[in-house]
Amino acid sequence: MKRIEYKYFIAVVYVVALFMDLLDSTIVNVALPTFARDFHAGTTVIEWVVTGYLLSLAVFIPVSGWAGDRFGTKRVFLFALSIFSLGSLLCSIAGSIDSLIAFRIVQGIGGGMLTPVGATMLYRAFGPAERARISSILIVPAVLAPASGPLIGGYLLQVTTWRALFWLNVPIGVLGLVLSGRYLREQREDNPGRFDPWGFALAAVGLSSVLYGLALAGDDGFSSGRVLGLEAAGLVTLVGFAIVELRTAQPMLDLRLFRHRLFASGIIVQFFAFGGQFGTLFLLPLLLQTERGLSPLQSGLTTFPQAIGVMMISPIAGRIYGRLGPRWMAVGGLTLAGAATLAFLRVDLQSSLWWIRAIMLARGCGFALSLIAMQTATFATVPRESLGRGNAIYSVTRQVGVSLAVAAFATVLSSQLHFFSSVLGDPTARGGAVSAFHGAFFAAALVAFVAALGAAFVDDRLAAGTMRRRTTLESEPSTVTAQPRGTAGSVQL
Numbered sequence: 001m002k003r004i005e006y007k008y009f010i011a012v013v014y015v016v017a018l019f020m021d022l023l024d025s026t027i028v029n030v031a032l033p034t035f036a037r038d039f040h041a042g043t044t045v046i047e048w049v050v051t052g053y054l055l056s057l058a059v060f061i062p063v064s065g066w067a068g069d070r071f072g073t074k075r076v077f078l079f080a081l082s083i084f085s086l087g088s089l090l091c092s093i094a095g096s097i098d099s100l101i102a103f104r105i106v107q108g109i110g111g112g113m114l115t116p117v118g119a120t121m122l123y124r125a126f127g128p129a130e131r132a133r134i135s136s137i138l139i140v141p142a143v144l145a146p147a148s149g150p151l152i153g154g155y156l157l158q159v160t161t162w163r164a165l166f167w168l169n170v171p172i173g174v175l176g177l178v179l180s181g182r183y184l185r186e187q188r189e190d191n192p193g194r195f196d197p198w199g200f201a202l203a204a205v206g207l208s209s210v211l212y213g214l215a216l217a218g219d220d221g222f223s224s225g226r227v228l229g230l231e232a233a234g235l236v237t238l239v240g241f242a243i244v245e246l247r248t249a250q251p252m253l254d255l256r257l258f259r260h261r262l263f264a265s266g267i268i269v270q271f272f273a274f275g276g277q278f279g280t281l282f283l284l285p286l287l288l289q290t291e292r293g294l295s296p297l298q299s300g301l302t303t304f305p306q307a308i309g310v311m312m313i314s315p316i317a318g319r320i321y322g323r324l325g326p327r328w329m330a331v332g333g334l335t336l337a338g339a340a341t342l343a344f345l346r347v348d349l350q351s352s353l354w355w356i357r358a359i360m361l362a363r364g365c366g367f368a369l370s371l372i373a374m375q376t377a378t379f380a381t382v383p384r385e386s387l388g389r390g391n392a393i394y395s396v397t398r399q400v401g402v403s404l405a406v407a408a409f410a411t412v413l414s415s416q417l418h419f420f421s422s423v424l425g426d427p428t429a430r431g432g433a434v435s436a437f438h439g440a441f442f443a444a445a446l447v448a449f450v451a452a453l454g455a456a457f458v459d460d461r462l463a464a465g466t467m468r469r470r471t472t473l474e475s476e477p478s479t480v481t482a483q484p485r486g487t488a489g490s491v492q493l
Contacts, residue, residue, distance in 0.1 A: 056108025309364020333369025
């Protein structure tokens with residue numbers, strides 16, 4: 001620490017935490033067929049390895065702001081990193097699919113608190129004039145971590161066991177604990193406010209009920225009394241959550257921000273956009289490995305062009321935003337992503353892998369156009385003092401959108417497999433399995449088109465303030481922001 005300025009030490013700590021958190025949201029995707037084989041689990045069960053982690057992230061992201069203010073950012077960061085590392089270790093020794101899912105939820109608790117608290121420390125360490133520069137650095141791990149997950153996971157699965165996917169976090173976490181415990185400085189707020197237990201409980205119960213109902217629908221059907229009961233209970237609970245949050249002076253999520261029309265439309269569009277984009281990454285590795293016979297590494301290399309598309313278009317999108325405006329950039333990008341997803345309906349057992357890579361590249365290009373347009377516009381009318389609370393809503397809805405999409409696409413795939421009397425990996429029924437995947441990809445395309453339709457109602461006039469200059473993702477101040485109480489959003493990707 002004598003050779004490195006304290007604020008840069010915080011930046012390094014945050015980048016490592018962010019990379020670990022985002023990496024674990026995608027690294028297990030290429031291992032899903034392995035989990036299904038080793039644990040003899042069906043599609044609607046193994047999807048919880050992904051959705052359990054994402055749901056846990058979503059529930060605990062807003063809790064971290066209050067906890068950091070109440071107990072101190074250093075203490076909460078160390079706690080979150082400890083839980084994340086412990087969850088990773090437990091995942092690596094899981095002996096059943098149920099225990100793996102449970103340990104992934106533990107891992108998500110740590111991950112959900114880890115990066116927001118790190119972002120709070122980062123915001124306090126860097127002055128307003130320096131935040132644009134640090135944001136341009138933070139976009140690198142935000143892009144590379146999710147994209148590297150399938151590649152790193154595929155390589156580890158090829159040279160060792162799936163347990164190495166989780167071992168990877170343990171030594172990094174231990175090193176982070178030692179350095180952070182030694183060098184981080186404690187920060188807390190004098191008036192942290194009160195915890196919102198009702199909001200926390202209602203959100204957790206409501207989201208879990210909806211996701212569990214979706215998972216059961218794959219086997220029981222959507223008309224099942226059990227499925228309908230869970231979905232109804234979940235939706236009623238979420239309505240109760242919204243009522244409680246609107247009436248609470250210090251809510252877990254400040255839903256009053258949805259009174260800003262542009263913010264509300266931006267959040268809704270990105271809810272569907274992230275769901276369609278990353279939910280598809282749940283489906284494709286299953287198709288490539290169970291039906292095409294690709295190795296996990298080959299599967300990761302085939303999906304990676306989506307990240308290349310994002311990185312190719314991001315700087316271009318930043319330059320043209322001021323001339324085109326968010327509406328048509330988002331509509332065009334999401335339409336491209338939806339059309340590219342529809343192209344999966346032409347993919348079969350003989351399709352060239354380069355054709356699949358081209359589809360993924362196009363999806364990445366379309367997603368980048370919509371991401372930068374809507375991310376910039378979403379916060380255009382939100383007051384500066386509310387940017388942190390807005391970022392908390394953004395982060396939570398993004399995770400919830402991906403969780404629901406994975407659950408819904410897994411349900412569609414499972415129901416289609418039943419319809420075609422097929423199972424994953426059965427050499428005698430691969431034709432039916434491919435048709436089942438086509439049904440799931442069609443659902444993913446519809447989600448992208450719904451997002452495009454929502455983007456068509458975005459009012460460019462409300463975002464005029466962001467169009468007066470050449471706005472880029474790197475210079476947008478909403479990418480790393482904090483609440484007055486200390487809650488901070490993470491880099492938004």
